[in-house]
Amino acid sequence: MNFSTFSKAPQTLNNHDLLARARELAHEERRAGVALLHHLREIDRRRLFALNHSSLHEYVVRELGYSDGAAHRRISAMRLMSSLPEIEDQLRSGALTLSTASQVQNFLRAEKKLTGNAASTAEMRQIVAKVEGKSTREAESVLAVRAPEVAQHLAARKLERPRVVGTDQSVQVTLTLSRELQLKLQRLRDRTAHRDPNPSLTQQIEWLADFTLAKLSGASGEKRKVSSSGAEAMPAPCKNANPSPRYISSSLRREVWRRAAHRCEMRLFSGMRCSRTHLLQIDHLHPVAWGGASTADNLQLLCAVHNQLKSDRLPGQV
Numbered sequence: 079m080n081f082s083t084f085s086k087a088p089q090t091l092n093n094h095d096l097l098a099r100a101r102e103l104a105h106e107e108r109r110a111g112v113a114l115l116h117h118l119r120e121i122d123r124r125r126l127f128a129l130n131h132s133s134l135h136e137y138v139v140r141e142l143g144y145s146d147g148a149a150h151r152r153i154s155a156m157r158l159m160s161s162l163p164e165i166e167d168q169l170r171s172g173a174l175t176l177s178t179a180s181q182v183q184n185f186l187r188a189e190k191k192l193t194g195n196a197a198s199t200a201e202m203r204q205i206v207a208k209v210e211g212k213s214t215r216e217a218e219s220v221l222a223v224r225a226p227e228v229a230q231h232l233a234a235r236k237l238e239r240p241r242v243v244g245t246d247q248s249v250q251v252t253l254t255l256s257r258e259l260q261l262k263l264q265r266l267r268d269r270t271a272h273r274d275p276n277p278s279l280t281q282q283i284e285w286l287a288d289f290t291l292a293k294l295s296g297a298s299g300e301k302r303k304v305s306s307s308g309a310e311a312m313p314a315p316c317k318n319a320n321p322s323p324r325y326i327s328s329s330l331r332r333e334v335w336r337r338a339a340h341r342c343e344m345r346l347f348s349g350m351r352c353s354r355t356h357l358l359q360i361d362h363l364h365p366v367a368w369g370g371a372s373t374a375d376n377l378q379l380l381c382a383v384h385n386q387l388k389s390d391r392l393p394g395q396v
């Protein structure tokens with residue numbers, strides 16, 4: 079097909095050229111898709127997404143304009159391609175789709191988490207060969223044969239995905255409760271019957287959430303994390319000892335969390351503040367190793383990504 083065919087509007091092409099052009103465009107789209115995966119891998123390696131976002135996923139959604147699902151598929155396929163560089167050809171030819179590559183990567187990750195067994199490179203190659211040219215549903219069956227319990231776990235997780243059902247942002251989820259969990263909830267109902275003899279599952283979850291959050295914010299402070307730039311690693315000192323400069327009292331820790339409104343305090347390049355509320359860590363603005371103190375004005379709350387970004391930028395860090 080020559081350039082002049084590409085410059086013509088589809089309505090002006092004859093049947094043969096129209097079909098040939100559609101094939102060419104699909105190939106071009108897959109080629110660009112693979113090139114994008116290479117770029118994402120490099121952006122991830124340099125952690126460039128952290129300049130304005132708290133995760134690569136957030137970057138792909140907000141900066142590149144993909145939906146949550148499309149971003150997830152591309153990042154998962156990129157990770158599989160990092161482990162098995164040869165799938166690049168299959169992705170480009172269409173023998174392996176982004177969806178199937180993502181499915182394999184998610185399955186292998188869940189398998190490692192659930193069973194502790196990481197698939198070898200040879201096993202990964204075998205799996206990819208088996209799902210090549212298969213639809214998502216067919217690939218699901220192939221993976222289920224390898225590890226039924228992992229397939230079951232992933233199916234349950236899929237059902238747990240919240241679906242917005244109300245104008246007040248209420249969501250609907252489908253939960254699979256093990257027999258063990260059902261018995262625990264029954265015991266909880268028995269122990270709290272004085273409050274409500276027949277609470278709904280939603281009420282029970284709310285009680286549990288309130289109770290756990292109150293406990294986490296209680297006397298012991300928020301869960302301690304070790305900051306890579308140096309904080310919170312030391313236990314409370316005994317009365318007669320000089321406190322370590324890294325030591326942060328529970329009350330000070332609570333003050334830092336409260337002041338930050340339980341959210342990462344990193345100011346992004348865009349001027350916005352990071353919105354991350356997950357895996358937060360207390361960090362010394364001026365590192366302890368450089369004489370920084372554990373005082374309220376020298377402490378901040380950072381998410382793990384931005385704490386790492388800050389550490390990477392400190393001179394002398396490797």
Ligand SMILES: [Zn+2]
Nearest residue numbers: 342352381384
């Ligand atoms: Zn952050």
